[in-house]
Amino acid sequence: MSLDEDAPAVDAKPISFRCPEKEDGADLIRLVRGTGVLDVNSAYAYMLIGEHHAHTSVLAEIEGEPVGFVSAYRPHSLPETLFVWQVGVAEAGRGQGLATRMLFDILTRPICEDVRYLDTTIATNNDASKTLFRRLAERINANCDVQELFSAEMFENEQAAEHLFRIGPFDTTVIRAQNL
Numbered sequence: 144m145s146l147d148e149d150a151p152a153v154d155a156k157p158i159s160f161r162c163p164e165k166e167d168g169a170d171l172i173r174l175v176r177g178t179g180v181l182d183v184n185s186a187y188a189y190m191l192i193g194e195h196h197a198h199t200s201v202l203a204e205i206e207g208e209p210v211g212f213v214s215a216y217r218p219h220s221l222p223e224t225l226f227v228w229q230v231g232v233a234e235a236g237r238g239q240g241l242a243t244r245m246l247f248d249i250l251t252r253p254i255c256e257d258v259r260y261l262d263t264t265i266a267t268n269n270d271a272s273k274t275l276f277r278r279l280a281e282r283i284n285a286n287c288d289v290q291e292l293f294s295a296e297m298f299e300n301e302q303a304a305e306h307l308f309r310i311g312p313f314d315t316t317v318i319r320a321q322n323l
């Protein structure tokens with residue numbers, strides 16, 4: 144099944160958010176493929192999201208059908224930071240605030256209570272992603288610092304450079320209270 148063609152419009156039906164499980168690896172990889180933009184990593188990598196990073200990741204569903212996901216984790220070297228690895232929303236669900244809602248779903252979980260920074264890397268040619276994270280920073284009144292992390296030459300296939308967007312500091316208890 145093509146998730147992009149068959150995913151219902153997000154505003155039409157109730158949407159649910161849950162932690163992905165290792166059994167969701169195939170759905171995650173299908174969502175990633177469906178974006179046509181994200182790097183498609185191995186099925187094994189997406190199973191690891193469910194196995195090791197479930198509580199800092201999210202799968203959005205409408206009537207049991209996956210419509211979006213965020214994979215993220217807490218790097219040991221950055222104790223106050225949530226690192227967002229990939230965000231994907233099926234074509235039919237875009238432009239309705241779903242990616243933002245998924246990020247807030249993770250940030251307002253107890254496991255993120257002490258998180259003060261959100262880090263992500265964005266390809267220099269991905270305007271949608273830049274707007275998503277800049278708007279998120281604005282919504283929570285946080286700074287958004289940008290610097291190159293992975294240059295184009297570091298990729299064997301010479302893809303676009305990845306810039307590190309570091310959003311913060313912020314207080315997740317305030318975000319929770321604002322009910323964003």
Ligand SMILES: CC(C)(COP(=O)(O)OP(=O)(O)OC[C@H]1O[C@@H](n2cnc3c(N)ncnc32)[C@H](O)[C@@H]1OP(=O)(O)O)[C@@H](O)C(=O)NCCC(=O)NCCS
Nearest residue numbers: 178229230231232237238239240241242243271272274275
């Ligand atoms: C990027 C992506 C996740 C955004 O999902 P979404 O659910 O449509 O995002 P939201 O509706 O929460 O939008 C957040 C903000 O970004 C803006 N935005 C979203 N898509 C945009 C686009 N294509 N161009 C410009 N701005 C865009 C929205 O207007 C919104 O700003 P606003 O609050 O001022 O209205 C989705 O387009 C996608 O899956 N793209 C392919 C994969 C990808 O690039 N992932 C990100 C890299 S990890």
